[in-house]
Amino acid sequence: MDLINSFCTELRELLKSTDSQPEIFNRGRQLLSGLALKPLFLKEVLRRFATDDEFLKNRLLTADPNEITIYVDPAGHFSLRLYVWDPAVSYPVHSHGSWGVVACVAGEILERRFKLLERGSTPGCAKLKESARAVLKPGETTTVLPLDQGIHQMEAVVKEYSSISLHLYGKSIRRGFLEFFDLQKDSVYRIMNPYLYGRACALRALGAIGEDWAAEILGQAAAADKKPHIKYEAIRALALLDREAAVKCLEKEIAGGIQPAEDFENLLKILK
Known part of the structure; x- marks a missing residue:
């Protein structure tokens, strides 16, 4: 050593x-x-x-x-x-x-x-x-x-x-x-690392399921998770099911000064 x-x-x-x-x-x-x-x-x-x-x-x-x-x-x-x-x-x-x-x-x-x-x-x-x-x-x-x-x-x-x-x-x-x-x-x-990649996969799976309960879980995940890259995954998946809700989430995170903001800002431009 x-x-x-x-x-x-x-x-x-x-x-x-x-x-x-x-x-x-x-x-x-x-x-x-x-x-x-x-x-x-x-x-x-x-x-x-x-x-x-x-x-x-x-x-x-x-x-x-x-x-x-x-x-x-x-x-x-x-x-x-x-x-x-x-x-x-x-x-x-x-x-x-x-x-x-x-x-x-x-x-x-x-x-x-x-x-x-x-x-x-x-x-x-x-x-x-x-x-x-x-x-x-x-x-x-x-x-x-x-x-x-x-x-x-x-x-x-x-x-x-x-x-x-x-x-x-x-x-x-x-x-x-x-x-x-x-x-x-x-x-x-x-x-991502294997622990968080499992969560990201679950978020992406929810985005592929066109059910109200899936959108509800994604909204909860977007609000609760503290890691920006996981929060982004949740909002991106939510946008597939509820565009308006995803836009509101993005605007809230950007206004709150989330870093790095570039991914969130780019996704917001696309959704608008």
């Missing part, structure tokens, strides 16, 4: 000394590359995941099934995560809620970058175009910007075994979900 502690200490000092993104990326890539080339730092982390049942049961689940969380800064300024890329699995194109630096630890990883051409006039629509691609080998790094500026896809190049990448993420500017993109359908959808 000394290597991880040393890395986190240097990174913390870097973030305290500057808010310049180029400077953070430049030094962050140096630090992350150095750590990635010393896989001994993974010994204790992987031992616990591989052998400790209680640790595995009690860990915090995230939206990414291939993620191993190594460290989360108590103040929320950064996190360090490991991703395992199975050559048999095709991972979706996605964006991030923060800036990030990525280093290859083992194998080879193909990164494809995408430019957002447009988001459709209805939620769930998005058109992308591939803008660049590169292969990362151990110690090599890349960077990502948050939201629509950092849409990319990563996948294993080596077919005989999994590839591994180490990810440093900065402070989140969008919490609660990831956006995944389907290139064939020109669509975008949200993925």
